[in-house]
Amino acid sequence: MRAMGRGALRVLRGGALPLGAALLLAGCASMPSGGEVRKVDNGQQADDNPRVLVYGIPPHPGESAAEIVSGFLEATTSGEPDFATAKKYLTRALEQRWDPKARITVLSSSPQSDGGTDFAPKATGVVIGVSGSKTAQVDAKHAYSPNGGAFHTSVHLVKQGNEWRIDRLDDGLILSASDFQRIYHSVNMYYFAQLGPDGQRSGSRQQTLVADPVYLRKQQTDSLADTVSALLGGPTTWLAPAVASAAPSGVRLYSKGTGQGVLVDDSQRLKVRLDKKADRLGHDQCMRLAAQLFATVQGQASAKLASAEVQRADGATICSLPSSQALTPTDMVGSTSKRYFIGSEQHQLYELAGQDTAASPVQGPFGSAKADLVSVAVRRDGEMAAGVRSDGHLVVGSFTDGDSFRASQLTSSAQNPKNGLSAPSWDGFDDLWVADRSPAISRLYVLPGGTGAPALVDVPGLEGRVESLRVASDGVRIVLVVDEGGNKTLQLGLIQRGGTLDQPQFSVKNLRDLTPAGESVSSVSWAGPSQLVMQGSDIGGGGQQIHYVSTDGSVAAALESIGEAVSVAASEDPTRPLQVASSNGYIYWLPDDSNWKRVTPKGGSPVYPG
Incomplete structure (x- = not known):
């Protein structure tokens, strides 16, 4: 067995992420028994380091099947949102149907290759096994779940012209824990608590927000759109029975507009333009959706939002929620600081x-x-x-x-x-x-x-x-x-x-x-x-x-x-x-x-x- 990787990634340092934050990592501290003890990080602070952009290397002529698999796995760890370089390792047919966002398998370290099955010099097909020790999985709704145990999958390659290319591959990504931490960060989506009769007694029916953490890519030029799209997609499977979303079923962003349908202007007004499925959205439901959008985006923004506006596909405003009416995740925590x-x-x-x-x-x-x-x-x-x-x-x-x-x-x-x-x-x-x-x-x-x-x-x-x-x-x-x-x-x-x-x-x-x-x-x-x-x-x-x-x-x-x-x-x-x-x-x-x-x-x- 050998570790996958050719060490061929290129690294470029750039500006800070507009909504970026590093994976939550705590610092160190100890109780005072003499001498000075410093404050510990609570694990929720943003990473102040510059953004690191990693670009994959496309396949070289004459590479072996094992090198193609290795190069492909490396290319999936790049900062490219469309995985353009990684897809160059696939056949033209697989390139069209491979879904990198279906799931993420997180391994404790880099995946290992078995080197491939024995094949004759003129063989046109080969299978290479990829394995490792699994620590977690992220599903299509971006929900993280600890999931330990052995991991194994097979990658099938064929000759396309005179070059090896992958033609059969499971959907999703296989990442080491360190790559996962570098590429993804935790973002809270917010949905309304389903309180049943108890909510009527409290007078707070449909007014309590619940955080639903998901993992999204850091290195994105359209991070706002990714965040809002994840919110519109609804809660994670685990939380879904206890919460509700005001987003119409199946609604998506109007992707043809500026910022893929999401914009924060110079006055810190959040504007979200939705597709035609939101055209019949009523005012009350729209205001609840605006409250979800406000809380979700505010949790990732560096400046305080002034309002959240929801628009139809034609750009007309359905509703606008000012910050004075916005709900916050700490509304029910209590006002006393004692x-x-x-x-x-x-x-x-x-x-x-x-x-x-x-x-x-x-x-x-x-x-x-x-x-x-x-x-x-x-x-x-x-x-x-x-x-x-x-x-x-x-x-x-x-x-x-x-x-x-x-x-x-x-x-x-x-x-x-x-x-x-x-x-x-x-x-x-x-x-x-x-x-x-x-x-x-x-x-x-x-x-x-x-x-x-x-x-x-x-x-x-x-x-x-x-x-x-x-x-x-x-x-x-x-x-x-x-x-x-x-x-x-x-x-x-x-x-x-x-x-x-x-x-x-x-x-x-x-x-x-x-x-x-x-x-x-x-x-x-x-x-x-x-x-x-x-x-x-x-x-x-x-x-x-x-x-x-x-x-x-x-x-x-x-x-x-x-x-x-x-x-x-x-x-x-x-x-x-x-x-x-x-x-x-x-x-x-x-x-x-x-x-x-x-x-x-x-x-x-x-x-x-x-």
Whole structure:
């Protein structure tokens, strides 16, 4: 076996991408135990390096069949959007039907060739095997999915004239992980949450955006058009059951116009021109589509958009959404910027604001010296909380002096409170989620409004016991830490809502395993519209690591091992700092472009609202 490649790629450095950003990679940091500790990258920052354009080399006369396959694979890693050079390695017939966008197979390293079958000097056909170790796959809707295992495919070549050319080949691309990272980047599409009756109760029906990360090519002159086309194509298969798009079925960009139908003018007004399938688009539906377009493009643009305008094929305006009416991915996160934790001495709830390092007890029963809390969740408006006390009981109360705890209707069947109710979590519609960790039977519950009658949540496909959970503000995604025979995995599920306003029904489906390979997860938190931050350790113990993990399963490089950390907390608003609880009894938080700061008094269980 040999690695494919002739080292014949040409590299040219150019200007910065208009919408480009590097694959999310985290920096390194460690908890302060003496000396200076610098801020870590959260994995979502744009790459500031100049754009690197890579051009493939066309086939040379007289090249062998193996060299043709090698040259073809190299040419597919170029920056050419139409794969013009790569197609020169194909027969004329295959050039017309080969679809490079059908899928991407990502290998851990460069693909290997078996050198081809034995054939006589005058043979007119040959088969060359290509193999490698697969790490992921990207489908035709640009959705990334971790997918390990052995990979093998065959490439058939024939003589076209006196030269070898490929005449049979699977659709799609085969890329090494390093080439994939260089060529593609993650971009969030935005769709509306399907909230069912619960959405009517919240008054936010069809007004909550959910991020759907996909991988698009960086090195494109028409990146805006690629981004909008991906949005119009609809959500990824995994997210589709929980969201909806306002784009008419089958609608496409009007590609004959300027910018392939997408333009941002000098006044930062986004203009999207659609084909004839949008000609009957009504105003309300158009405004929802404009909201999706605004959020999706704004997430990739360097300047703030002023508006999003949707046009018919003839260029007439259907609707225009000003920035003042636009929806943002953090609308449901909550307005409070405070951070919270449970104090070590009296087990009461403390709060921090701004650059503070000295915390104060909150008002109301949660700040009382008799709070006796072991876990807590602050409602997203910062005016109410729910917590589990040391006796295992779930309580709810406000941050108002003179108020008292109200006991929840939910109790655990566990004899030992340590095996009872998990730390609760609020979605953006004031519903409270909590797991009963009873060894007898593990169950997931929702308390509508935080104090309503507990509704049992159906979780088909769940194996093991839910140890902890965090629900997204959008109310349609939930992440679970699940104990499967001593190994704790990270599972992401879709929340589906049904029933009636008086008798809501909930289920969590399409569980997706996001656990980094070889790790056991101990703590997780939402850290952005499509990103989680998790703390884990090597299976069997030791080797603690903190990862930023995308909801599609792609994992950024681990931060340097933080041996002192016992839990981690972040916000869906990525402008808010990371928090870590240390085994030395202190909370640390990480200001932007600064060092870790230690908080007093001692405590644990750091949280943001949610």
